[in-house]
Amino acid sequence: AQSVTQPDIHITVSEGASLELRCNYSYGATPYLFWYVQSPGQGLQLLLKYFSGDTLVQGIKGFEAEFKRSQSSFNLRKPSVHWSDAAEYFCAVMDSSYKLIFGSGTRLLVRP
Amino acid sequence: EPEVTQTPSHQVTQMGQEVILRCVPISNHLYFYWYRQILGQKVEFLVSFYNNEISEKSEIFDDQFSVERPDGSNFTLKIRSTKLEDSAMYFCASSELAGHNEQFFGPGTRLTVL
Numbered sequence: 001a002q003s004v005t006q007p008d009i010h011i012t013v014s015e016g017a018s019l020e021l022r023c024n025y026s027y028g029a030t031p032y033l034f035w036y037v038q039s040p041g042q043g044l045q046l047l048l049k050y051f052s053g054d055t056l057v058q059g060i061k062g063f064e065a066e067f068k069r070s071q072s073s074f075n076l077r078k079p080s081v082h083w084s085d086a087a088e089y090f091c092a093v094m095d096s097s098y099k100l101i102f103g104s105g106t107r108l109l110v111r112p
Numbered sequence: 113e114p115e116v117t118q119t120p121s122h123q124v125t126q127m128g129q130e131v132i133l134r135c136v137p138i139s140n141h142l143y144f145y146w147y148r149q150i151l152g153q154k155v156e157f158l159v160s161f162y163n164n165e166i167s168e169k170s171e172i173f174d175d176q177f178s179v180e181r182p183d184g185s186n187f188t189l190k191i192r193s194t195k196l197e198d199s200a201m202y203f204c205a206s207s208e209l210a211g212h213n214e215q216f217f218g219p220g221t222r223l224t225v226l
Binding site: 044 | 118143154155156157205210211212213214217218220
Protein backbone atom coordinates (compact mmCIF):
# COMPACT_ATOMS: atom_id res chain seq x y z
CA ALA A 1 0.00 0.00 0.00
CA GLN A 2 1.11 3.52 -0.69
CA SER A 3 2.37 5.48 2.28
CA VAL A 4 4.37 8.53 3.22
CA THR A 5 6.62 8.77 6.24
CA GLN A 6 7.85 11.96 7.82
CA PRO A 7 10.16 10.74 10.56
CA ASP A 8 10.50 14.05 12.38
CA ILE A 9 7.45 15.18 14.36
CA HIS A 10 9.09 18.42 15.48
CA ILE A 11 12.15 20.29 14.26
CA THR A 12 13.56 23.44 15.81
CA VAL A 13 16.03 25.63 13.93
CA SER A 14 17.47 29.06 14.53
CA GLU A 15 16.45 31.88 12.24
CA GLY A 16 18.93 32.11 9.38
CA ALA A 17 19.96 28.47 9.67
CA SER A 18 19.41 25.92 6.94
CA LEU A 19 16.55 23.46 7.05
CA GLU A 20 15.92 19.96 5.77
CA LEU A 21 12.65 18.14 6.35
CA ARG A 22 12.64 14.46 5.55
CA CYS A 23 10.04 12.56 3.57
CA ASN A 24 10.07 8.94 2.46
CA TYR A 25 7.39 7.37 0.31
CA SER A 26 6.29 3.91 -0.62
CA TYR A 27 4.70 3.75 -4.05
CA GLY A 28 5.03 1.18 -6.78
CA ALA A 29 4.78 3.38 -9.83
CA THR A 30 6.18 6.77 -10.77
CA PRO A 31 5.44 8.96 -7.76
CA TYR A 32 3.78 12.34 -8.01
CA LEU A 33 5.04 14.15 -4.91
CA PHE A 34 3.97 17.29 -3.12
CA TRP A 35 4.94 19.41 -0.17
CA TYR A 36 2.24 21.46 1.54
CA VAL A 37 2.55 23.95 4.39
CA GLN A 38 -0.11 24.73 6.96
CA SER A 39 0.12 27.85 9.09
CA PRO A 40 -2.13 28.10 12.15
CA GLY A 41 -5.74 28.69 11.13
CA GLN A 42 -4.89 28.35 7.45
CA GLY A 43 -5.50 25.72 4.85
CA LEU A 44 -2.87 23.64 3.15
CA GLN A 45 -0.77 25.69 0.74
CA LEU A 46 1.26 23.99 -1.97
CA LEU A 47 4.99 24.69 -1.71
CA LEU A 48 6.17 22.58 -4.64
CA LYS A 49 5.52 19.44 -6.60
CA TYR A 50 7.46 16.81 -8.53
CA PHE A 51 5.97 15.01 -11.49
CA SER A 52 8.91 14.23 -13.73
CA GLY A 53 12.08 15.70 -15.17
CA ASP A 54 14.65 17.56 -13.11
CA THR A 55 14.85 15.90 -9.71
CA LEU A 56 15.56 19.19 -7.96
CA VAL A 57 12.40 21.26 -7.90
CA GLN A 58 12.00 24.84 -6.81
CA GLY A 59 8.98 26.09 -4.98
CA ILE A 60 7.59 29.18 -3.39
CA LYS A 61 9.07 31.03 -0.41
CA GLY A 62 12.60 29.89 -1.26
CA PHE A 63 11.96 26.18 -0.71
CA GLU A 64 13.31 23.37 -2.85
CA ALA A 65 13.05 19.60 -2.76
CA GLU A 66 15.06 16.81 -4.28
CA PHE A 67 13.55 13.58 -5.53
CA LYS A 68 15.83 10.57 -5.01
CA ARG A 69 14.29 7.44 -6.44
CA SER A 70 17.02 5.17 -5.06
CA GLN A 71 16.23 6.34 -1.54
CA SER A 72 12.45 6.78 -2.06
CA SER A 73 12.88 10.24 -0.62
CA PHE A 74 11.65 13.73 -1.37
CA ASN A 75 13.28 15.96 1.22
CA LEU A 76 12.41 19.63 1.55
CA ARG A 77 15.16 22.18 2.03
CA LYS A 78 15.62 25.87 2.59
CA PRO A 79 19.04 27.53 2.87
CA SER A 80 18.03 30.22 5.38
CA VAL A 81 14.92 29.95 7.53
CA HIS A 82 12.80 32.97 8.44
CA TRP A 83 10.62 33.25 11.53
CA SER A 84 7.56 33.28 9.26
CA ASP A 85 8.42 29.75 8.11
CA ALA A 86 7.23 28.34 11.44
CA ALA A 87 4.34 26.07 10.47
CA GLU A 88 3.47 22.44 9.87
CA TYR A 89 4.79 20.82 6.72
CA PHE A 90 3.17 17.88 4.99
CA CYS A 91 4.63 15.63 2.34
CA ALA A 92 2.15 13.81 0.11
CA VAL A 93 2.06 11.38 -2.79
CA MET A 94 -0.76 11.30 -5.31
CA ASP A 95 -1.98 7.82 -6.10
CA SER A 96 -3.36 6.40 -9.35
CA SER A 97 -6.88 7.64 -8.58
CA TYR A 98 -5.55 11.17 -7.97
CA LYS A 99 -6.15 11.31 -4.26
CA LEU A 100 -3.42 12.60 -1.96
CA ILE A 101 -1.83 10.37 0.66
CA PHE A 102 -0.24 12.48 3.35
CA GLY A 103 2.53 11.99 5.83
CA SER A 104 1.89 12.79 9.46
CA GLY A 105 3.54 16.19 9.19
CA THR A 106 6.55 17.93 10.70
CA ARG A 107 6.08 20.95 12.90
CA LEU A 108 8.82 23.53 12.37
CA LEU A 109 9.71 25.87 15.22
CA VAL A 110 12.04 28.79 14.55
CA ARG A 111 14.22 30.20 17.32
CA PRO A 112 14.91 33.94 17.14
CA GLU B 113 -6.15 35.27 -6.25
CA PRO B 114 -9.01 32.74 -6.32
CA GLU B 115 -9.27 30.53 -3.27
CA VAL B 116 -11.37 27.77 -1.78
CA THR B 117 -13.56 28.94 1.07
CA GLN B 118 -15.23 26.90 3.79
CA THR B 119 -17.96 27.66 6.30
CA PRO B 120 -18.27 27.55 9.20
CA SER B 121 -14.73 27.73 10.51
CA HIS B 122 -15.81 25.91 13.67
CA GLN B 123 -18.91 23.81 14.26
CA VAL B 124 -19.89 22.36 17.62
CA THR B 125 -22.67 19.77 17.68
CA GLN B 126 -24.19 17.12 19.88
CA MET B 127 -23.66 13.46 19.15
CA GLY B 128 -26.40 12.14 16.88
CA GLN B 129 -27.09 15.49 15.23
CA GLU B 130 -26.74 16.15 11.52
CA VAL B 131 -24.15 18.63 10.30
CA ILE B 132 -23.51 20.15 6.91
CA LEU B 133 -20.10 21.53 6.10
CA ARG B 134 -19.96 23.95 3.21
CA CYS B 135 -17.29 24.67 0.65
CA VAL B 136 -17.07 27.03 -2.28
CA PRO B 137 -14.43 25.67 -4.68
CA ILE B 138 -12.55 27.83 -7.14
CA SER B 139 -15.01 28.80 -9.83
CA ASN B 140 -13.57 27.07 -12.90
CA HIS B 141 -12.57 23.91 -11.07
CA LEU B 142 -14.34 20.67 -11.88
CA TYR B 143 -12.96 18.16 -9.36
CA PHE B 144 -13.77 18.34 -5.69
CA TYR B 145 -12.49 16.55 -2.63
CA TRP B 146 -13.02 16.25 1.09
CA TYR B 147 -10.23 15.30 3.47
CA ARG B 148 -10.17 15.22 7.23
CA GLN B 149 -7.56 15.43 9.95
CA ILE B 150 -8.28 14.06 13.39
CA LEU B 151 -6.24 15.95 15.98
CA GLY B 152 -2.69 14.65 16.04
CA GLN B 153 -3.21 12.34 13.08
CA LYS B 154 -2.62 12.42 9.33
CA VAL B 155 -4.74 14.21 6.78
CA GLU B 156 -6.94 11.47 5.28
CA PHE B 157 -8.88 11.33 2.04
CA LEU B 158 -12.64 10.98 2.34
CA VAL B 159 -14.19 11.41 -1.09
CA SER B 160 -13.71 12.82 -4.58
CA PHE B 161 -16.51 14.18 -6.74
CA TYR B 162 -16.81 15.00 -10.43
CA ASN B 163 -19.71 15.63 -12.77
CA ASN B 164 -22.21 15.35 -9.93
CA GLU B 165 -21.03 11.90 -8.95
CA ILE B 166 -18.72 10.42 -6.41
CA SER B 167 -15.54 9.31 -8.16
CA GLU B 168 -13.99 7.54 -5.23
CA LYS B 169 -14.58 7.23 -1.51
CA SER B 170 -12.53 5.87 1.34
CA GLU B 171 -13.52 3.31 3.95
CA ILE B 172 -14.20 6.20 6.32
CA PHE B 173 -16.92 7.53 4.02
CA ASP B 174 -19.72 5.25 5.14
CA ASP B 175 -23.49 5.64 4.87
CA GLN B 176 -23.47 8.44 7.43
CA PHE B 177 -21.64 10.68 4.98
CA SER B 178 -22.92 12.25 1.79
CA VAL B 179 -21.75 14.96 -0.58
CA GLU B 180 -23.68 17.22 -2.85
CA ARG B 181 -23.20 20.07 -5.25
CA PRO B 182 -26.58 21.72 -4.80
CA ASP B 183 -25.89 24.63 -7.13
CA GLY B 184 -23.12 25.90 -9.36
CA SER B 185 -20.89 27.06 -6.56
CA ASN B 186 -21.32 25.11 -3.32
CA PHE B 187 -19.99 21.68 -2.45
CA THR B 188 -21.27 20.22 0.80
CA LEU B 189 -20.40 17.37 3.12
CA LYS B 190 -23.23 16.07 5.28
CA ILE B 191 -22.82 13.83 8.28
CA ARG B 192 -26.25 12.42 9.13
CA SER B 193 -25.76 11.32 12.72
CA THR B 194 -22.50 12.54 14.17
CA LYS B 195 -20.34 10.42 16.44
CA LEU B 196 -17.66 11.50 18.87
CA GLU B 197 -15.01 10.12 16.53
CA ASP B 198 -16.16 12.45 13.75
CA SER B 199 -14.50 15.32 15.61
CA ALA B 200 -11.80 16.52 13.24
CA MET B 201 -10.71 19.27 10.89
CA TYR B 202 -12.41 18.84 7.54
CA PHE B 203 -10.71 20.23 4.45
CA CYS B 204 -12.30 20.82 1.09
CA ALA B 205 -10.11 20.90 -2.01
CA SER B 206 -10.64 21.45 -5.70
CA SER B 207 -8.66 21.05 -8.89
CA GLU B 208 -9.18 22.35 -12.37
CA LEU B 209 -8.31 19.21 -14.24
CA ALA B 210 -8.27 15.50 -13.67
CA GLY B 211 -5.03 13.69 -13.32
CA HIS B 212 -1.94 14.60 -11.44
CA ASN B 213 -2.69 18.24 -10.82
CA GLU B 214 -2.51 20.53 -7.85
CA GLN B 215 -5.40 20.41 -5.44
CA PHE B 216 -6.21 23.75 -3.82
CA PHE B 217 -7.28 23.49 -0.20
CA GLY B 218 -9.64 25.56 1.88
CA PRO B 219 -8.86 26.68 5.44
CA GLY B 220 -10.87 23.86 6.97
CA THR B 221 -13.84 23.48 9.29
CA ARG B 222 -13.14 22.27 12.79
CA LEU B 223 -15.97 19.95 13.83
CA THR B 224 -16.37 19.21 17.51
CA VAL B 225 -18.88 16.53 18.50
CA LEU B 226 -19.87 16.53 22.18
